Amino acid sequence: MPKTPAKRRSTPRKSPAERARIQALFERFEAAESDPRTELDYDSPYTLLAAVALSAQATDVSVNKATARLFAVADSPKKMLSLGEEGVIPYIASIGLFRTKAKNLVAAAKILVETYGGEVPLNREALQALPGVGRKTASVVLNELGVEPAIAVDTHVYRVAHRLGLARGRTPDQVEHELMAVIPDPWRTRAHHWLILHGRYVCIARRPRCGECPVADLCASREKAS
Numbered sequence: 001m002p003k004t005p006a007k008r009r010s011t012p013r014k015s016p017a018e019r020a021r022i023q024a025l026f027e028r029f030e031a032a033e034s035d036p037r038t039e040l041d042y043d044s045p046y047t048l049l050a051a052v053a054l055s056a057q058a059t060d061v062s063v064n065k066a067t068a069r070l071f072a073v074a075d076s077p078k079k080m081l082s083l084g085e086e087g088v089i090p091y092i093a094s095i096g097l098f099r100t101k102a103k104n105l106v107a108a109a110k111i112l113v114e115t116y117g118g119e120v121p122l123n124r125e126a127l128q129a130l131p132g133v134g135r136k137t138a139s140v141v142l143n144e145l146g147v148e149p150a151i152a153v154d155t156h157v158y159r160v161a162h163r164l165g166l167a168r169g170r171t172p173d174q175v176e177h178e179l180m181a182v183i184p185d186p187w188r189t190r191a192h193h194w195l196i197l198h199g200r201y202v203c204i205a206r207r208p209r210c211g212e213c214p215v216a217d218l219c220a221s222r223e224k225a226s
Contacts, residue, residue: 036193104132151189156199165220
């Protein structure tokens with residue numbers, strides 16, 4: 001017998017009280033930081049794409065140190081392609097998985113030069129077709145540049161989403177789907193940054209700083225954390 005396709009996990013409906021709590025959460029985040037941005041350094045769609053791709057399994061601080069030197073000599077697909085894989089490696093050797101990332105950077109640059117005239121295609125399908133660019137990287141780029149609201153679910157977003165009671169999914173894709181369903185429209189383009197920054201500096205993995213949390217009284221897990 002043919003297998004029945006797996007059903008996509010549905011998002012539980014929120015009560016009026018829960019919707020009001022979520023509204024209040026994001027009003028607080030907005031009051032604390034109205035225009036959150038990535039902590040990666042970039043000055044063009046291409047340098048943003050390259051920086052985000054390099055940031056996988058690496059800190060933004062380490063990536064910024066590397067790209068400060070790399071982008072000084074290769075801040076476009078054409079220059080990156082000319083530098084070549086072996087030329088890229090010395091600049092990013094301090095970052096994890098640097099050999100694979102160097103290979104992907106140059107391979108992606110080749111496609112951008114040959115297929116897109118050196119420009120970064122700002123649509124999800126084309127971005128995700130580039131070497132080293134997955135859904136999370138594409139989401140960060142598209143959201144940061146204001147092309148489409150997107151939430152890239154990394155370890156920080158996953159943790160905060162569960163602690164705040166915004167999502168219950170067991171995979172990043174499930175959490176992303178749930179977040180996009182419950183976060184009110186006015187905050188969708190900024191929610192990704194708020195959740196990352198909150199997880200990076202306040203709602204940390206071990207011993208979350210609940211005493212410094214601007215949404216502690218609205219947190220679904222505050223009793224467990226106390």
